[in-house]
Amino acid sequence: MRIDAVLRRWIEILAALYLAWRDSRRELRSLIVTREDEHFVIRHAALTRDAMLRDTRAGTVFATVPAGTAVSAEIARSAHNSFVTFEFPAGKVVTRQITVPAQARKFVSGVVRNQIERLSPWPAHGVAYGFAAEENAADAATIEVRILMAARADVEAAQQTLSELGLHADRIVARLADAVESTAGSVTLWTRLADTSPGRLGSAARSIGVGIAAFATLSLLVASWALLSTISIRNDSEDVAARSRVLQRQVQTGRSASSTSMPPAERAWLLKETSISSAVLIEALSRALPATAYLNEIRLEKDSLRILGLAEDVPALLAPLERSGHMTGVHFFAPSARGPDGKLFRFSIEAHVEPHIKIAED
Helix, strand or coil: CCHHHHHHHHHHHHHHHHHHHHHHHHCCCEEEEEEECCEEEEEECCCCHHHHHHCCCCCCEEEEEECCCCCCHHHHHHHHCCEEEEEECHHHCEEEEEEEEHHHHHHHHHHHHHHHHHHCCCCHHHEEEEEEEEECCCCCCEEEEEEEEEEHHHHHHHHHHHHHHCCCCCEEEEECCCCCCCCCCEEEEEECCCCCCHHHHHHHHHHHHHHHHHHHHHHHHHHHHHHHHHHHHHHHHHHHHHHHHHHHHHHHHHHHHHHHHCCHHHHHHHHHHHCCCHHHHHHHHHHHCCCCCEEEEEEEECCEEEEEEEECCCHHHHHHHHHCCCEEEEEECCCCEECCCCCCEEEEEEEEECCCCCCCCC
8 A cells, every 4th residue: 555545544534533532522512402393492411421312301491493593693603612413303213123132232233234224214325323222121131222213315404404593413313202211312313423524524634634744844844953953063062172272282382482482490490390290299199198008009101190009098098189289080990909918908099190299398
C-alpha cells in the first residue's frame, strides 16, 4: 500500500475519532424533541446519559414550537450547542421480535443484520432499525430481541422537517411500546456519527491534515533554528578560543619584550620570580607537610607536581598544601592504601605549581 494512502486512511480514522469525541462531549448537554399533535416539544435531557437513553421523556420542557414554525434564536443557539435527539412517531415504527440463545448475546447485532431483509417490510437498503435485547423471563437460556424499524425515507423526511425548524438531529430514536414498564425505554434508529457523510468526514479530515502539516512545518522550522543556533554558538566559541590564544601569545610576547628592555638585575629578578625553582618548591613542601609525613618520590613536569609518600592522616595533607601559596588544584590522583607497618597510609597527590614562588618568612 502506498504511503499517501496509508496517511490518508490514518487521517480519516483520526477525523472519525474526533467527531465521536465531539459528539460525546455534546451529549452532556442534550435536548429531546418529540412531536405531539401539531407541536414539537423540546425537553432538556435527564441528568445522566443512561437516563437519557432509557427514557426520552425524562427532563423538563424547554420550549413548545408549532409545526412549520422556525424556533427562536435562543432555542436555535441552545440546540447548536447541545446534542439533539428526536423521538420518531410510534405510528411509523414497525416492531418485530426474535429469540436467540443466551450464548449469542454478543452476536445479536450480526444476527439482526442478517435477518433484517426477512423481517423488514422495506428493502434492506431502505430501512432504519434498532433493537433492544432482554433476558427471556420464561426461559433463561434465550434472549428476546425486539427490533424497531422505520422507512429510511421517513427518517430522512423527519431530519428535513427538523432542519426547517432550525434544529439538526444528532440521533433519532423509537420508543418501545411498553417503555413505561420496560427498562430499555427507546432504541436508536439513526445517529449522525454512524451515518457520517463524506463531506462532514472530509471536512474534519482536511482540518486535521492542515493541523498536522502546520505542526510538522513548525517542528521543522524549530529544528532548523536550533541547528543554526548550535552552529553559530560553536563558531562563536571557536572564535573566542582563537582570540584567547592570540591574546595569550601577545601577553607572552609583551612580557618577553618588557623583560628584554629591563636592566640586567631587574630582568634576573623577574626570571627568578616567574620560574619554578626546585629548591624553593622542596622548601615549600617541607613547610607545608607535617613532621609525620614522609616523601618517597617528587616528580615535577613543567608546572605539574606529583608527590608520593606515607602519612598518618592523609586527607589532612591537602589543606596545608593549598594554603602554602605555591600550589593550586591539589588533589589525590590515586587511592590511599595502608603502608607495610599498618600505621601509615600511602598517598599520591598532584598539584599545579605557581611560577611566582616566594618563600615566606618564618
